[in-house]
Amino acid sequence: MSMEGVPAGPGVAGVDEVGRGSLFGPVFAAAVVLDHPSAERLLKAGLTDSKKLSAKRREQLLPLINEVCMDAALGQASAREIDRQGIRCATELAMLRALQRLDRPPELVLVDGSLPLRLWPGSQETLVAGDSRSAAIAAASVMAKQARDALIRRLSQRFPGYGLERHAGYGTVVHRQALLASGPTALHRCSFLKRLLIGPC
Template sequence: MVAWEAGVDEVGRGCWFGPVFAAAVVLSEAAASALTAEGLTDSKALTARHRARLVPLIEDAAEAWALGQASAREIDHHGIRRATELAMLRALQRLPQQPALVLVDGVLPLRLWPHSQQTIVRGDSSKASIAAASVLAKESRDALIRRLAERFPGYGLERHAGYGTAVHRQALLAHGPTAMHRCSFLKKVLPPG
């Protein structure tokens, strides 16, 4: 059996609302090539329609995949870097077996992962497993935020996915933060008090 190599990536790191999501994806070389031929790359470089079309292809082609998240409360308590690492760790722990190597997008190592790993700058553009993780994490988080937009109307979440836009800022000033907002991110947005 070939040793597993898992790509991990996160989404929602800079949002004001909701959890940070991560995904871990294990792809064979054949699956990586096939998905790349379908246009798989960094989720930020893809249209929403293209990402949505890729999700079932990734899920079917992957040897394994899993999601993890860290809540707004965990982000406020631990800080965004550690919360992001918790989301990645949770995704990796949900895989059916431990990968021999974890490929982490970016420059910062996954401090909570005590096994072999490699950081790759712009890995979501150069490694199919990381790109696949970015797509699954983005689509899963966006779907959650759309559902939460119904629970928290008036914030425009369905339009900005929880990111810091002028519409979101105005809604926060008008209605105040919800239990799902990252209060540590709002110190410069909301007046003190």
């Protein structure tokens, strides 16, 4: 992971989201603050973009992230908020909630992607492919991914038959077939299903 020119340190929080493209459940975000030694330790342990890590590797990294980070917090926005406000606004809400739950407001927020966090009143910097350029963003991506996956696994017991434990709510063939056969649950994103022509919520 190349971090050349990317700000880092105690006053810098990396923020990332997961679940943006899912058909089911909330979108999650995490905010993580790392100092330089902690960032180096995580990078040496193999930290990178959560999408490039196996589930087993993420599971191994999460306790280390929690151990060495200076601060960290989670936020989420519900399926209903996604339907009411759209996915971008809901994603920003999840990020804002994560940042607001930090022990102290960061001096600078590093946002993964090219779109600024419009709700954040402080300084920020967008980083395209940030989860491969910033250890704090990468740690946030792992934390958010693990938290959301754990929630979806629990919800799969409440809503059996959709295979949620296997696809985390994304639009796989199995998931779409279950939706056509049984209809959506109360936690499906109606606005996403309309695009797929899978009937009313």
